[in-house]
Each structure stands twice: as C-alpha cells, then as structure tokens.
Amino acid sequence: MTAVGSSTKVVLGGTRGGPDVATLRQDRWWVQPVVTVSILTAFVIYSTWAAFQNKNYYVGAAFNRDLISPFYSPCIASSCTSGAGSGFLIHTPQWFSPALLILIFPLGFRLTCYYYRRSYYRAFWWSPPACAVSDAHASYSGETKFPLIMQNVHRYFFYFGLVFNALLTYDAIRAFHQPGLGWGVTVGTVVLVVNATLLWLYSLSCHACRHLCGGQVRSFAKHPIRHKFWKFVTPLNAKHMNFAWASLVFVALTDVYVRLVASGALTDYKLF
Numbered sequence: 001m002t003a004v005g006s007s008t009k010v011v012l013g014g015t016r017g018g019p020d021v022a023t024l025r026q027d028r029w030w031v032q033p034v035v036t037v038s039i040l041t042a043f044v045i046y047s048t049w050a051a052f053q054n055k056n057y058y059v060g061a062a063f064n065r066d067l068i069s070p071f072y073s074p075c076i077a078s079s080c081t082s083g084a085g086s087g088f089l090i091h092t093p094q095w096f097s098p099a100l101l102i103l104i105f106p107l108g109f110r111l112t113c114y115y116y117r118r119s120y121y122r123a124f125w126w127s128p129p130a131c132a133v134s135d136a137h138a139s140y141s142g143e144t145k146f147p148l149i150m151q152n153v154h155r156y157f158f159y160f161g162l163v164f165n166a167l168l169t170y171d172a173i174r175a176f177h178q179p180g181l182g183w184g185v186t187v188g189t190v191v192l193v194v195n196a197t198l199l200w201l202y203s204l205s206c207h208a209c210r211h212l213c214g215g216q217v218r219s220f221a222k223h224p225i226r227h228k229f230w231k232f233v234t235p236l237n238a239k240h241m242n243f244a245w246a247s248l249v250f251v252a253l254t255d256v257y258v259r260l261v262a263s264g265a266l267t268d269y270k271l272f
C-alpha cells in the first residue's frame, strides 16, 4: 500500500496495464466512450460531407436574407457563391469548395483541445477507456513524440479561433439585416447569434485562454486587470466540457439550417 503523502513516479515509455481482469468496475463505464465515439464520428462524417458540397451554404438577397454557414465563413475563395465573398479572395477553380480553405483552423482548434484530447484518447484509443479500466496499450509515451507532440500548437489555434469567432459574430450581426426588407430578426438570425455565442463560450473557457489571463503571474495584486480576466474565465473553464459539446453540435445544426433554407426546403421565418 502507498503511504499517505507519498507519490508514485510516472515513467513515460514504461509499461502499462492493470490486473489480469480489464476492470473491477460494475457500473456502465463504457457509456461515455460509446457516446463520444458516436458524436465525434457523426460530426466528422457530416462536416466532411458539408465541406465538399460547395453549394447551399449561403442565403442571399434572392431570399431577402444574409445568412452564411459557419463551415464556409469567411468565404475567401474566388469560387464563393455570389454575395458570400468576404472581399479578400484567393483564386480557385470553380469546382473548389471554399470550406476547404478555412476548415483546418476550427478543426485544428478542436482536435488539439485538451478536453477533446482526453475524450478521444479514451474513446478511440482506449488509453485508457475510463478511470480504473485497463489501458488497451502496453506502453505509454504521453505526448512527447511526433505526432502527438504537435498537440502543443493548441495555443496558436486558440488565437486563430478568436479571429473566427469575431468573423462569425460579424456574420451574426449581418443576419439582423434582411436585404430589401430592412432590419429585423428571423429564425436564421437567432441561429447565427446562438452559434457565435456558443463558440465564444467554448473559446473563453479554453485552458489556453485561462493561462493567457492568469498564467505565470506570481502576484495577482500586481496584475489587477489580468486578475479580473482570470476571475471571469475561471468559472467558464469549469464548464469547458459542456461548451465543447454544445458548440460542436450547434455549429453543425447551423450549417444544416442554412443549407435547408438555401436549398428552398425550409422558410426562414421573420420573427419581428
């Protein structure tokens, strides 16, 4: 038995594994990995499909609307559909989907997220699948080697994420204006506002954000502004898992909504 107060040294590259039985847990510990695999797999399949569609990602003046899917914003390819372009255009062939130019940034942000890392290491690699359940692998090298050492770029993806949040907030503000009708609120406006809000909450609750606000500070008394930011983001950080899932699901639903309206399958109702 380990004495109270003593510590067990973690040896990277050492052997892993528990007793001969996989686990002594009697509860349904496998539910969480199964749910994680299901949602992440569904999201990857849907977002890949949506990114290659290259159509129905923008609802423009022909519908008296200004709604763009978050998967295609900012639309910076010359192949962008009329009205969706951001003004800064990269020359691309017409068949090229504009989503392919930008999706690496939000996907990179999520892929390297500390919370998602924990989730998909457990759910997909069983490393380990849950607390007190045997690891599926005999050895463990942490994130000290290529390719996992690349997870350290998360803080840079965080900065890119802030830029995307600002751009999607701009899209949400634009959705308050209905070309030919004036200013007002439609269901699409609400969808884009909720989407931008959830993405901000996801970014502001990020561990890299909390470190940016309060990290490497010896005395908060000497850094009152940083202390204020740190106090603001710390309770958000505690809910990071919730914001991660909510924003992931809602960003896909936002694309679905814009896609249905753009294709004519759904009417974007004006609320007031």
Ligand code: FES
Binding pocket: 109, 113, 114, 115, 116, 154, 158, 202, 203, 205, 206, 207, 208, 209, 240
């Ligand atoms: S830790 Fe999840 S977004 Fe940074």
